[in-house]
Amino acid sequence: MGSQASTLLRHEELEEIKKETGFSHSQIARLYKRFTSLDVNGVGALSREDFLRIPELAINPLGDRIISAFFPEGEDEANFRVFIRILARFRPISDKEKSKDAKGPEPLNSRSNKLRFAFQLYDLDKDDKISRSELIQVLRMMVGVNISEEQLGVMADRTIQEADEDGDGAISFTEFVKVFEKTGIEQKMSIQFLD
Amino acid sequence: MSMGFWPFDSFGSWMLLLLLVALACSKASSDLNKSTNSTTQHGPNAWFAAASSEPDERISVFELDYDYVQIPYEVTLWILLASLAKIGFHLYRRLPGLMPESCLLILVGALVGGIIFGTDHKSPPVMDSSIYFLYLLPPMVLESGYFMPTRPFFENMGSILWWAGPGALINAFGIGLSLYLICQIKAFGLSDVNLLHNLLFGSLISSVDPVAVLAVFEEARVNEQLYMMIFGETLLNDGISVVLYNILIAFTKMHKFEDIEPVDILAGCARFIVVGCGGVFFGIIFGFISAFITRFTQNISAIEPLIVFMFSYLSYLVAETLYLSGILAITACAVTMKKYVEENVSQTSYTTIKYFMKMLSSVSETLIFIFMGVSTIGKNHEWNWAFICFTLVFCQIWRAISVFALFYVSNKFRTFPFSIKDQCIIFYSGVRGAGSFSLAFLLPLSLFPRKKLFVTATLVVIYFTVFIQGITIGPLVRYLDVRKTNKKESINEELHTRLMDHLKAGIEDVCGQWSHYQVRDKFKKFDHRYLRKILIRTNVPKSSIVSLYKKLEMKQAIEMAETGILSSTAFSVPHQAQRIQGVKRLSPEDVESMRDILTHNMYQVRKRTLSYNKYNLKPQTSEKQAKEILIRRQNTLRESLRKGHSLPWGKPTGTKNIRYLSFPYSNQPLKARRDTRAAEFTDDDSCHPGFPPVTFSVQSRTRSLQERRQVQEAIPMKSFHRGREALNFDDQRTGQKEHGGRDKRGILKPKPLFHTVDEEYASGEQSEEEASAIGPRWTAEQKQKHSRDHHQSHSPLLQRKDF
Numbered sequence A: 001m002g003s004q005a006s007t008l009l010r011h012e013e014l015e016e017i018k019k020e021t022g023f024s025h026s027q028i029a030r031l032y033k034r035f036t037s038l039d040v041n042g043v044g045a046l047s048r049e050d051f052l053r054i055p056e057l058a059i060n061p062l063g064d065r066i067i068s069a070f071f072p073e074g075e076d077e078a079n080f081r082v083f084i085r086i087l088a089r090f091r092p093i094s095d096k097e098k099s100k101d102a103k104g105p106e107p108l109n110s111r112s113n114k115l116r117f118a119f120q121l122y123d124l125d126k127d128d129k130i131s132r133s134e135l136i137q138v139l140r141m142m143v144g145v146n147i148s149e150e151q152l153g154v155m156a157d158r159t160i161q162e163a164d165e166d167g168d169g170a171i172s173f174t175e176f177v178k179v180f181e182k183t184g185i186e187q188k189m190s191i192q193f194l195d
Numbered sequence B: 001m002s003m004g005f006w007p008f009d010s011f012g013s014w015m016l017l018l019l020l021v022a023l024a025c026s027k028a029s030s031d032l033n034k035s036t037n038s039t040t041q042h043g044p045n046a047w048f049a050a051a052s053s054e055p056d057e058r059i060s061v062f063e064l065d066y067d068y069v070q071i072p073y074e075v076t077l078w079i080l081l082a083s084l085a086k087i088g089f090h091l092y093r094r095l096p097g098l099m100p101e102s103c104l105l106i107l108v109g110a111l112v113g114g115i116i117f118g119t120d121h122k123s124p125p126v127m128d129s130s131i132y133f134l135y136l137l138p139p140m141v142l143e144s145g146y147f148m149p150t151r152p153f154f155e156n157m158g159s160i161l162w163w164a165g166p167g168a169l170i171n172a173f174g175i176g177l178s179l180y181l182i183c184q185i186k187a188f189g190l191s192d193v194n195l196l197h198n199l200l201f202g203s204l205i206s207s208v209d210p211v212a213v214l215a216v217f218e219e220a221r222v223n224e225q226l227y228m229m230i231f232g233e234t235l236l237n238d239g240i241s242v243v244l245y246n247i248l249i250a251f252t253k254m255h256k257f258e259d260i261e262p263v264d265i266l267a268g269c270a271r272f273i274v275v276g277c278g279g280v281f282f283g284i285i286f287g288f289i290s291a292f293i294t295r296f297t298q299n300i301s302a303i304e305p306l307i308v309f310m311f312s313y314l315s316y317l318v319a320e321t322l323y324l325s326g327i328l329a330i331t332a333c334a335v336t337m338k339k340y341v342e343e344n345v346s347q348t349s350y351t352t353i354k355y356f357m358k359m360l361s362s363v364s365e366t367l368i369f370i371f372m373g374v375s376t377i378g379k380n381h382e383w384n385w386a387f388i389c390f391t392l393v394f395c396q397i398w399r400a401i402s403v404f405a406l407f408y409v410s411n412k413f414r415t416f417p418f419s420i421k422d423q424c425i426i427f428y429s430g431v432r433g434a435g436s437f438s439l440a441f442l443l444p445l446s447l448f449p450r451k452k453l454f455v456t457a458t459l460v461v462i463y464f465t466v467f468i469q470g471i472t473i474g475p476l477v478r479y480l481d482v483r484k485t486n487k488k489e490s491i492n493e494e495l496h497t498r499l500m501d502h503l504k505a506g507i508e509d510v511c512g513q514w515s516h517y518q519v520r521d522k523f524k525k526f527d528h529r530y531l532r533k534i535l536i537r538t539n540v541p542k543s544s545i546v547s548l549y550k551k552l553e554m555k556q557a558i559e560m561a562e563t564g565i566l567s568s569t570a571f572s573v574p575h576q577a578q579r580i581q582g583v584k585r586l587s588p589e590d591v592e593s594m595r596d597i598l599t600h601n602m603y604q605v606r607k608r609t610l611s612y613n614k615y616n617l618k619p620q621t622s623e624k625q626a627k628e629i630l631i632r633r634q635n636t637l638r639e640s641l642r643k644g645h646s647l648p649w650g651k652p653t654g655t656k657n658i659r660y661l662s663f664p665y666s667n668q669p670l671k672a673r674r675d676t677r678a679a680e681f682t683d684d685d686s687c688h689p690g691f692p693p694v695t696f697s698v699q700s701r702t703r704s705l706q707e708r709r710q711v712q713e714a715i716p717m718k719s720f721h722r723g724r725e726a727l728n729f730d731d732q733r734t735g736q737k738e739h740g741g742r743d744k745r746g747i748l749k750p751k752p753l754f755h756t757v758d759e760e761y762a763s764g765e766q767s768e769e770e771a772s773a774i775g776p777r778w779t780a781e782q783k784q785k786h787s788r789d790h791h792q793s794h795s796p797l798l799q800r801k802d803f
Helices: A010-021 A027-037 A050-053 A065-067 A080-086 A112-120 A133-141 A149-161 A172-177 B010-053 B067-089 B101-118 B130-144 B150-155 B157-184 B195-205 B226-253 B263-295 B301-321 B326-344 B348-375 B385-411 B422-426 B434-440 B452-482 B492-513 B517-535 B546-563 B587-603 B621-643 B668-680 B703-711 B719-726 B730-737 B743-747 B754-761 B767-772 B775-784 B790-802
Strands: none
Touching: A010 A027, A010 A080, A027 A080, A027 B452, A027 B492, A050 A065, A065 A112, A080 A172, A112 A133, A112 A172, A112 B150, A133 A149, A133 B452, A133 B492, A149 B492, A172 B492, B010 B130, B010 B492, B067 B101, B067 B348, B067 B385, B101 B301, B101 B348, B101 B452, B130 B226, B130 B301, B130 B326, B150 B157, B150 B226, B150 B326, B157 B195, B157 B226, B157 B385, B195 B226, B195 B385, B195 B434, B195 B452, B226 B263, B226 B326, B226 B422, B226 B434, B263 B326, B263 B517, B301 B326, B301 B348, B326 B517, B348 B452, B385 B452, B422 B452, B434 B452, B452 B668, B452 B719, B668 B790
């Protein structure tokens, strides 16, 4: 750890990351420093325990799911590419990106990708739908102890009712997106990354 | 707001009764005073004299000697009255959100003043220069320094210093100069108020107390940066005004003030800096000394609060001796000391310190406000329309100028600039408080023939700002804040946006980012390497929370083992798959109520700076929330441990389903616990591996002794491995290479799974060592161990044990 953080990343890798995520050089360097400081065992990848060492995540109601999001299917370690790719979704959408339109692949931090990330927090079994049970799970995590099971169930039902348009009893991604079509969520899902 | 300050319910009527009694007492005492005054000419033997002058020279059975107790008696009555008023204030729930508590205190003061004036009583000499500066001021400053959340303070320190320092100076000189210009106008009859007087007045009137209004707009989502600016300003403002005040008084004492040369002015500036920095320096030294001493007090924890208070006070006194700024000294002492003292002292001492500090500062402030009320209703006023009105006007103007100008500059350097709305809030929160009044009251009359004018003007400004600004700032903030449309959000929106807030907070924590990362990092390294070793005790005592959790755990584990029935905690059972047949359409009222329930019960997003209330110590809701979350996670974890393969909704225990469970470290929830405590004061020790681990912790999924014994049977390695895979109900446990068997989960043994955990442990290298450790500690460590790669786990564990 130290000031040579960026030299530990090879230059080509750096360029690739830069292109893929849109972060600037210094932002990547700083995130790499953070990555290495989390990686106490020095293995070059983060395990779940490394994330759990962050105390605020323990008391975040969705802490576990957030951590799981860093571990794509079937893996237990998150290397730096994965790490920064996830963080890239939270980059604020700058104006010039908005106008880029459909030139090339969609940037990681597009509105649609942000929403998809949030959607994935609900949708554990990755069937592209938030089922009632998944919704109840998340509700339970986010809500205090005063709510009984039945109330939760009713709430979940109502939520699905509101959003569900094709009547399949679950919220699909398009329906999810539709909820936000009038609200600007870019601010909510963006973090100012420091240089 | 239509109800008066005295709620007319039963408590209120009792209070009213008490008030009347107090009134009667003071009236009686004042009468008595008059009468005893005449008889107590002879000193202590007065009552003898009185008795002997009676016709029958008997020893009287019943005597009344009011003079003896007058001062403490009245002071106590005042304080009690103010406390009763506060109780009433808080009983009526809406009031605290409408107006700052200073309003209440001022009104009580005015009431007492009215009583005293009405009964023509001579009020006790509570307020003179030495009493104020030596006894009343230090507790208030100490309290505000101690409760300052340190991390955001240091992160924003540049902005805060830039704002508080030059801000106070601009205000002081601006107001002073403008008023001087006004005084030059002959028509107002103020021409004998010269420049120095005006500058002095400017310096004392610019001392603000914005924290008093914080409680009012706490509910509006004011961002943390704003909080910090306001805190910081309060903290440093007093110090700077007093320093300025003293320097200007020194100037005034130089009789030939027409001959003030630039040299003197330069000397004044230099003195300003020396006084300020010197004070801070002494404060830091005393802070370290007291932190060091608390390292050794584990056997006599009763004196820990004493040490804390005495050293802080000492720092104040030493600084004052050397004509340095005692206020800045005591502030620096509190800020430095807090971090280390908190870790060293016992839980009860910690609570005592907090409460005692609040109490002392409350008492001081109450006394000052009451005294202010007393002097309001009195004969020593001088009213001059021009001076007073222009004072008010200039106060607002100059504050606006300083806010907008200084923030304009500092926004250029900030990563998170302050919006205009924030700046308006800062401008409007410039409420004056007890500090200004005290400084005005203590002006030496000999040097300031127009002192009464100053006092009157100060009082007017205070009343105006506290009442008018204090009451309207709440609605103003809410108005500014409610920029989103008033339409009700659908449940979906609300739920999902809250989810996103939590997500964002979580990702921010992962990034661990705050500004000045590098400086803070360096300081933290220095801190951990040197300071903590010196200043913090080596074996950290168990906090009561830990022992409570442990007891809870043990109890539940024993229950479970014995009866096999889960103890019924409401949230320990993950939702059953009860399907309501069909989805009924809900009526709008139901929807409304449901939405309300949802809004009120959803967990709040973690705020970085926890809310600060100057007047009481509310239990932090975030602590409760954190506790709930932690307990729930443990319980769900235990649940799934217990049930193993049969999760309620019947799917095979794919890790996918259980992904939301996690396996906290043994020391990590404790750290979280501590950090929620420390989070009040925001000390962020995240990710530092050297954090003193408390291995017997919250999450000892404690097996009772019987279970453990059961487990010590030999089980072949193979089944152990399988069992281990079976245990992989959590992704992270599959850190090992041999995890391929996710689908083998079904093969779980009927035996509760944790047995295999123990057993893996038993087969490990350190089994003997660990097995000898007692109870929860053992299992906790082994849990730790199990959660990692088998090989890797040993060394960290060893390290941890060494602590």
